[in-house]
Amino acid sequence: MKKLLFLFLLGILPLNFIVGNAGCYSTQNNNVYLVHNQRTIILKGKKENKTSRTLKIYPVEAFLENKVLSLNFLSELPSVVVTVTNVETNNVVSQDIFTSYIGTLSIDLSTEEMGNYKIEIVAGEYELTGDFVLE
Numbered sequence: 001m002k003k004l005l006f007l008f009l010l011g012i013l014p015l016n017f018i019v020g021n022a023g024c025y026s027t028q029n030n031n032v033y034l035v036h037n038q039r040t041i042i043l044k045g046k047k048e049n050k051t052s053r054t055l056k057i058y059p060v061e062a063f064l065e066n067k068v069l070s071l072n073f074l075s076e077l078p079s080v081v082v083t084v085t086n087v088e089t090n091n092v093v094s095q096d097i098f099t100s101y102i103g104t105l106s107i108d109l110s111t112e113e114m115g116n117y118k119i120e121i122v123a124g125e126y127e128l129t130g131d132f133v134l135e
Contacts, residue, residue, distance in 0.1 A: 041130040058126060062130055069119065
């Protein structure tokens with residue numbers, strides 16, 4: 001029984017190490033690069049009651065990976081206005097208008113300084129905001 005447990009642990013531990021770290025590395029042209037994990041930006045409705053404990057499901061998700069902001073639209077929206085603002089300087093960094101958009105949208109923020117930013121998404125009846133930090 002001890003031998004079986006030892007063999008099981010011997011097989012599981014290396015597998016856990018390999019599978020657990022699978023998303024941390026990327027191979028390109030036989031080179032290995034460390035890939036930064038993406039961070040989810042929590043979006044909130046502008047006119048929501050802050051004491052509500054119900055989970056709101058919106059038709060868009062926002063992620064930040066390195067200095068690329070990704071918006072994943074889960075359903076088709078008639079028109080979408082996306083505004084990214086530097087909170088510290090109050091300057092609008094990016095503002096885009098899309099009509100009938102569905103899919104993934106990427107906004108490159110690599111030329112922007114480190115600091116606090118705010119994203120505003122106006123899509124149909126939704127007015128969503130989220131805060132994130134560029135590092």
